Structures are given as C-alpha cells and as structure tokens.
Amino acid sequence: MSINSLQASKQDTLSEHVFEQIKEDIITGVIPQGQKIGEADLAKSYHISRGPLREALQKLESIHLVDRRPHSGSRVITLDSTMMRDVYQMREAMEGFATRLACIAMSQADIDNLYRLLEKHESSIKRSEGQRYFQKEGDLDFHYYIFSKCQNQWLIDYLNNKLYQVLRMCRHRTSQMPFRVEPALHDHYAIVDAVNNRDPELAEILMRRHISGAWKMVENLLNQEENKE
Structure with a gap:
C-alpha cells in the first residue's frame, strides 16, 4: 500500500x-x-x-x-414541535408497515432473538429502577431490529439513512420519562407476541398505536414547556 x-x-x-x-x-x-x-x-x-x-x-x-x-x-438541528410531529407521523406510517412485512418475513430464530432482546431491555430498566429506557443503536434497538427484518430494501434504506438518527434523538427524550418506561416495554412485548403469532395486521396496528401514544406524551410535554415560558 x-x-x-x-x-x-x-x-x-x-x-x-x-x-x-x-x-x-x-x-x-x-x-x-x-x-x-x-x-x-x-x-x-x-x-x-x-x-x-x-x-x-x-x-x-x-x-x-x-x-x-x-x-x-x-x-x-432543533427538534421543535413541528419537526417532532412530522417525524412521529412518518414513524407511525413507515414503521407500522415495516412491522407488517417483518411479521411475514422474520424467521422463528429472529423472533426468539427479539424476545431475548426485550429481556435484556427489561433487566436494564430494572437496573435504572424504572427511570429510563434508552436503547443502544442497531440490532440492540427494538425498532431497528424489526424494520431491518422487513425485507424491503427501499424501506430499510429510507428509515436507516433518512430518519433513524433523528428518531433516536426524539426517542432519547421519551426514554427519560419514567411514566413512559413500563408502558413502552409492555407495548414492545405485545408487538412481538403478534409477530410470533404471525398476525401482520395486528402487529402493524400495535406498532402504530405504540408510536402514536409516544407522540401524544411528547406533545403534552412540549405544550407544558411552552406554557411555562
């Protein structure tokens, strides 16, 4: 060389x-x-x-x-209310559909790995005494793991290259809301159960509800902060 x-x-x-x-x-x-x-x-x-x-x-x-x-x-970048709303709307639509596809495409070994990942997340939450749920990047991230298994490369590339890091930035905020931690983990388990039962329609609905619920909490927090100013 x-x-x-x-x-x-x-x-x-x-x-x-x-x-x-x-x-x-x-x-x-x-x-x-x-x-x-x-x-x-x-x-x-x-x-x-x-x-x-x-x-x-x-x-x-x-x-x-x-x-x-x-x-x-x-x-x-500044995550103002408009940007965060737009990002969560994109997440709901795209991750919901990716979950539907992943439900069909994932092997049983993939699903078993997903359950093990959630068990690790549960242990991490317990160590934080239920105060935070911040996931590491890539396959250690529940959302990334699912959309990366959808077998639609266009969808994977868009989520990974255009949205993923901004999503992580948004989610870092919600991960530190103690009242959001246990419901988020519960939602994750319910989504994996739907995938394990090979119910793509339910899996998509649950993912969309999960992301929509996260946005409602963020929106309420932003409104409270604006009212304090």
Missing part, C-alpha cells in the same frame, strides 16, 4: 471515529440542539484536524443531525 493510500485510510478511520462521537453527543444532548457548528472549536474538542472533521460533518448532515444553510453556516 502506498503512503498516500495509508494516509487516506487513516483519515477515513479518524473521520468515522469522530462522526460516531459527535453523533452520539448530539443525540444525547451533550451538544445542544440549535448550537452553531464551529469547526475550530470542534476540532479542538475532539482532538482532530479539520479534514477528517469536515468529512464527519458531511455525514452528520446526510443523516439530518446537522443543518447547513447558505450564509449562516451549520447548526445542530
């Missing part, structure tokens, strides 16, 4: 690493919503040069966590 190829590979690795770091910091609120992206400050904070950082920021823009506008630079 040439020196130039080694340097390019090293830069790609650095870019991917800082992309993952900044992504999680945005989703969990370490980097606040609406914050302006200053490349010099970020490069210093994450101990990286401008080149790999710019590549990371381009990836963050492509998954809609960073918004770049002419003449005003880049900012972390």
Whole structure:
C-alpha cells in the first residue's frame, strides 16, 4: 500500500471515529440542539484536524443531525414541535408497515432473538429502577431490529439513512420519562407476541398505536414547556 493510500485510510478511520462521537453527543444532548457548528472549536474538542472533521460533518448532515444553510453556516438541528410531529407521523406510517412485512418475513430464530432482546431491555430498566429506557443503536434497538427484518430494501434504506438518527434523538427524550418506561416495554412485548403469532395486521396496528401514544406524551410535554415560558 502506498503512503498516500495509508494516509487516506487513516483519515477515513479518524473521520468515522469522530462522526460516531459527535453523533452520539448530539443525540444525547451533550451538544445542544440549535448550537452553531464551529469547526475550530470542534476540532479542538475532539482532538482532530479539520479534514477528517469536515468529512464527519458531511455525514452528520446526510443523516439530518446537522443543518447547513447558505450564509449562516451549520447548526445542530432543533427538534421543535413541528419537526417532532412530522417525524412521529412518518414513524407511525413507515414503521407500522415495516412491522407488517417483518411479521411475514422474520424467521422463528429472529423472533426468539427479539424476545431475548426485550429481556435484556427489561433487566436494564430494572437496573435504572424504572427511570429510563434508552436503547443502544442497531440490532440492540427494538425498532431497528424489526424494520431491518422487513425485507424491503427501499424501506430499510429510507428509515436507516433518512430518519433513524433523528428518531433516536426524539426517542432519547421519551426514554427519560419514567411514566413512559413500563408502558413502552409492555407495548414492545405485545408487538412481538403478534409477530410470533404471525398476525401482520395486528402487529402493524400495535406498532402504530405504540408510536402514536409516544407522540401524544411528547406533545403534552412540549405544550407544558411552552406554557411555562
């Protein structure tokens, strides 16, 4: 491998690493919503040069966590009530249908893995004394696991590349509502039971109700916050 190829590979690795770091910091609120992206400050904070950082920021823009506008630079997205409503509406429609398809497509081994995943989630909730239900990314995420098994690549790609990280950002908020934790886990078990019974219509209905219920709670919270201001 040439020196130039080694340097390019090293830069790609650095870019991917800082992309993952900044992504999680945005989703969990370490980097606040609406914050302006200053490349010099970020490069210093994450101990990286401008080149790999710019590549990371381009990836963050492509998954809609960073918004770049002419003449005003880049900012972390702000989850206002309109954006969150739109995201939850998209979730309800697309994840509901993905669940219907997954109900037909999933193997019994997939379903058994899903039950085991929920058992791990239940243990995690108990360790938090019922205060939070925040799921890790990818196959450790109940919603991701289901839509990734729907066997419709267009639907998977759209949910994964366009919505998933914004969804995680929204859900990070609801995961810390104690009154939402147990109902969410109960809903998840009911959805898997419907999938296990190979009832695609019920599985879709339950997923849509689950997401719609989450939005109603978020909407109430947003209204309360607006009334306090």
